Structures are given as C-alpha cells and as structure tokens.
Amino acid sequence: MPKPVKKKSRPAAKAKAPTVPTRTPVWDISPEEQLVGAPLVGKVRAYDAKTREMTVRLEEPLSAGDQLRVKGKVTDLTQRAEHIRVGRRAVQSALPGETAFVAVADAVRPGDAVWKL
16 A cells, blocks of 8 residues: 655745835936936836837836926936836836836936936
8 A cells, every 4th residue: 555645835935025115326316317306216227119118116106197307418308107017017106116117208218317397
C-alpha cells in the first residue's frame, strides 16, 4: 500500500506596504526647468511618439483636468491632463508613487520637469 503524499503548503503572500515616492532633489532640476510656487508632479521618464504619451512617476497627485506645464531645455508645453492611464486602465486620478501615462499634444523629452499649475 503506497504512502499518502503530503502536499506542501505555501506561506500566505505578505501584503506589500505602500511605497513612499522619492522626491526629485532640487539640484536635479536645472534653472530653465524651474517654476516658483508650482508643485513638481515629476520628471518625464519616457515619451512614446506612437501613442503620444509621456510616462511620469508621480510625486504629487494628478487628476484629469489639472493644468500641467512640461518644461525642459528645449521643451515648454502647457496643457490640461485629459487622458491619464495607470497600467492599462484609464483613470480620473493617480496617486503619488504611481507611474502614470499622460497624453500630450507635443513631443516631450525624458528628463523634462512636469509642474502642476
């Protein structure tokens, strides 16, 4: 008679604690990119020319309808955030620490600063 096989139980997955977004140090923002009095939303990580979306790791909450200004050495774009995605889902708002994809009207470059007006 064969011995009964014991199934190994896996430990329960631990819930991850929410990560605190790291702030961009002020010395990483050049004088051309700075805006006094406006909160820094984050820096552009990537731009997809096909979908015309910029990728931003958020340092401040962002909602649809917020006025944004993308400022860099050669970039100066002001527009409303109309289409925001987090992952594959379209959302109305995104929280700090999340990576958001925001539709933009013109090309932006990685490293450009994104400000909320």
